[in-house]
Amino acid sequence: MQSNDSQGESISLKESRFSRFESIDWWKQETLDSAKVLVVGAGALGNEVIKNLALLGVGHLAIVDMDRIEESNLSRSSLFRSEHEGEFKAERAAKSAKDLYPKIKVESYVGKIQSDIGYGLFRWADIVVGALDNREARIFVNRACTYVGRPWIDGGIDVLNGVARGFQAPQTACYECTMSKVDWDLIQNRQSCSLHARRALANRGVPTTPTTSSVIGAIQAQEVLKYLHGLESIIGKGFLFEGLAHNSYKIEYSINPACDLHYEQAEIHNDHDLSNRSTMRQIFQWGEKRLGKVEALDIYREIVSRTSCPQCGQMTECFVNAETIPVSDTFCSRCEVEKIPEYLHSLGPDSPYLDKTVSSFGLPENEILWLRNSEKCIGIDLTEIPFQSHV
Ligand SMILES: [Zn+2]
Ligand SMILES: [Zn+2]
Incomplete structure (x- = not known):
């Protein structure tokens, strides 16, 4: 004869996937189900995030990374x-995320964050997670999130130590x-290098272990969870972890004037x-309908328009x-010297390039362009529905 206890046990075995979460009083699985999170970087830290x-049941995930899996990744990537x-x-x-949670809607973007991923993808997300290993990419993600008004959680690891921190400019x-x-000097040194040298400097591995990645990646994911639930989160603050002595402490960052x-x-608009x-020209005309006069169409990217x-x-x-x-485009084959790039950040109403399409400027899909006059600046989001659920 079965006792009540064993009946209780057999009932508990039929618990639904998220029932252990749902017994937490503030937990809202439906909030996680409708959440959209962009993860930039699918290395050691990105894997953990x-x-x-x-596992938490986040409904929509977009994953960006440009690299392929190598043997040396296998020791750090679950x-x-x-x-x-x-x-x-x-x-x-993305496939592994779907194995872990088959109901997740997940999209992958293979490309370099600074050149291949439109600002519209940042705007699509409720919150962005940076799982990056270099300052340049962090600066880009920070600016992208600022332009579209999204918070982001940065993570960094260095052998036994790590840091997680949250940012949401302009508020924090x-x-x-x-x-x-x-930090700025290091960036400037790199930017003063030729295009060729900059490329070579970009790909340097940093020392990482799967254990510190687990600690920091878990904190990042937990901060996403807290933010989505409206709990006090790490936005505007940092969590520093020293793995040798097990010291950890919190930092509050102040806005640098x-x-x-x-x-x-x-304001950012869509127009189907x-x-x-x-x-x-069509983008300009769209801007004129909203702003009256448009003085400039700005591109928030580093586009080389020509080399001489x-x-x-x-x-x-x-x-x-x-x-x-391409490196071949930065050399003059006749003189065998490096050519000088000319950058284009802005088009005026008399620009000779107005009849070129947005994509022919070397701009990615899902881009946002910016139109301004002396009084106002507005964005036009050219995103074409990366997910079915996107509205
Ligand atoms: Zn700032
Ligand atoms: Zn030449």
Whole structure:
């Protein structure tokens, strides 16, 4: 004869997937189900973040990474197996997230964050997680999140130590507010290098272990959880972890008065008649309907419009992002010297390039462009529904 106790046990075995969460009094599984999270980076840290978000039942995930899985990733990446070597990290991480939580809607984007991922994807997300290993990418994510008014949780690991911190400019301190003069000097050194040298400097591995990645990736995912539930979160603050002595402490960041990212965010609009196949003239005309006069159309990217040879003067039009310009385009084959790039950040109403399409400027899909006059700046989001659930 069965006792009441064993009946109780057999009932508890039929608990639903999230029932252990739902007994937490503030927990709202439906909030997680409708949440949209963008994870930038699917390396050691990204693996931990993605794993936890999938287990928590986050409904919509977008994963960005440009690299392929190599053998050296396997010691630090819970979502990858040896048979996945050679696959794109973003794609495999997305498949593994779906294995962990089949109901998740997950999309992968293979590309470099600075050149291939439109600002519209940042705007799509409720919150962004940075699982990055370099300052340049963090600066880009910080600016992208600021332009579209989204918070982001940064993570960093260094052997036994790690840091997780949250930013939401203009309201709180942002990543750039926390950067020291030394950090800026390092960035400037890199930017003063030629395009060729910049490329070579970009790909350097940092020492990481799966254990510190687990600690910091878990904190990042938990901060997403708290933010989505409206609990007090790490936004504007940092969590520092020292793994040797097990010291951990909290830091509160203050806004750096010299940081220029703390202004009121521009309104951003959608218009289903416009896409990255539209011409810049059509974008201008759209802006004129809303602003009256448009003085400039701004591109928040580093686009090289042409390169010129300092010796023979030969000029080549290219329209490609400085991060991805082919090395062959930066050399004059005749003189064998590096050509000088000319950057394009803005088009005026008389620009000779107005009849070119948005995509022919080397701009990614899901881009946001910015129109301004002396009084106002507005954004136009050219995103074309990356997810079915996107509205
Ligand atoms: Zn700032
Ligand atoms: Zn030349």
